[in-house]
Amino acid sequence: MRRKNWTVAFLTLSLIVGLVSCKNEPVQKTVTGFVVDATMNNIMIIADGGDTLNISTMDADPVKVPGVLVNDSVSITYVKEKVGQSEILKAEELSVTAHSPYFYIKGTWLEPNPINSSEFQGVTLNEDGTASSVGMATLLFKKWVMTDRNLLLAYESIGNKQTLEGTDTLKIEKLNSDSLVLSGSGEVIWRFARKNN
Numbered sequence: 001m002r003r004k005n006w007t008v009a010f011l012t013l014s015l016i017v018g019l020v021s022c023k024n025e026p027v028q029k030t031v032t033g034f035v036v037d038a039t040m041n042n043i044m045i046i047a048d049g050g051d052t053l054n055i056s057t058m059d060a061d062p063v064k065v066p067g068v069l070v071n072d073s074v075s076i077t078y079v080k081e082k083v084g085q086s087e088i089l090k091a092e093e094l095s096v097t098a099h100s101p102y103f104y105i106k107g108t109w110l111e112p113n114p115i116n117s118s119e120f121q122g123v124t125l126n127e128d129g130t131a132s133s134v135g136m137a138t139l140l141f142k143k144w145v146m147t148d149r150n151l152l153l154a155y156e157s158i159g160n161k162q163t164l165e166g167t168d169t170l171k172i173e174k175l176n177s178d179s180l181v182l183s184g185s186g187e188v189i190w191r192f193a194r195k196n197n
Contacts, residue, residue, distance in 0.1 A: 026079035026080060026081065027079065027080070028077050028078070028079055028092060029077070029078060029079070030075060030076065030077045030078075031045070031047045031048075031053065031075075031076055031078070032047065032048050032073070032074065032075045032076075032097065033045040033046050033047035033048050033053070033073070033074065033076075034046060034071060034072065034073045034074070035068050035069065035070055035071060035072045035073075035074060035100070036052070036070065036071075037070065038067070038068050038069065038070060040057075041056060041057055041058040042054060042055070042056055042057060042058075043055050043057055043068060043074075043076070043091065043094075045074060045076065053089060054088075054089065055076055055078050055089045055090070055091050056088050056089060056090050056091065057091045057094075058090075060090070060091050060092070064092065064093045064094070065091045065092070065093065065094045066094060066096075068094070068096060069099070069100040069102040069103055070100060070102060071100035071101060071102065072096050072098070072099060072100045072103070073096070073097045073098035074094055074095065074096055074097060075094070075095050075097055076091055076093070076094045077091070077092045077093040077094075078090055078091050078092055079092055101146065101149075101172070101175050102146060104175055104176055104177050105125055105146060105151070105175060105180065106125050106126070106127050107124070107125065107194055107195070108122065108123070108124040108125075108134060108194070108195040109122045109123055109124075109125070109180045109190075109192035109193070109194060109195070110122035110134060110135075110192060110193060110194075110195050111190055111191055111192050111193065113135060119135055120134065120135055121133075121134060121135035121136050122134045122135065122190075122192055122195075123141050123144075123153070123192075124141075125144050129143055129144060129145065130142070130143055130144075131143055131144040131153060131154070137158075138157060138158045138159050139155055139156075139157055139158075140155060140156045140157075140158065141153055141154070141155050142154045142155060142156060146172075149171060149172045150169055150170065150171055150172065151169075151170045151172055151182060152167055152168070152169050152170075153167065153168045153170065154166075154167045155167070155168065168184065169184070170182040170183065170184050170189065170190075171183045171184070173188065177194065178193060178194050179191075179192065179193060179194070180192040180193075180194070
């Protein structure tokens with residue numbers, strides 16, 4: 001009888017431990033949406049349902065949770081984790097389902113020189129926000145920023161023994177992996193093709 005009681009007690013204890021461990025096991029959830037902000041340790045997305053979520057990427061496996069760009073469409077699997085008196089969402093896995101235009105715009109963009117069609121002119125947009133001119137000695141691009149569908153290009157214009165500094169705000173009419181079309185005041189200014197290395 002005593003042996004039977006021990007067996008029942010052991011099975012009951014095992015069941016309780018199993019239930020407690022299952023209860024404490026974090027539940028994974030997956031959400032899709034687009035990135036509105038991203039830092040080294042956090043991603044803010046607007047989910048397809050309209051909710052804004054802050055998801056921590058701190059200590060996440062970079063293979064499973066790679067870096068993202070603003071306006072990337074993503075699918076994120078996360079868990080809720082209690083930290084002190086509050087809960088945080090921690091990324092477990094992330095995949096980019098559609099790239100942001102930022103993904104495509106970095107690189108060197110060229111078009112034929114209108115004065116000499118055997119030469120090319122254009123701009124190089126570097127990942128760190130700096131820019132440089134290609135084949136244009138009197139128009140020197142310095143920096144670039146992309147906001148919504150506009151490209152802001154800071155430049156120095158050199159000529160007639162004077163240097164003028166300014167920033168052009170150009171509307172992005174088309175942007176994909178191969179083409180960049182920019183307009184100003186409603187007129188197309190540049191039709192660039194990507195220079196492939």
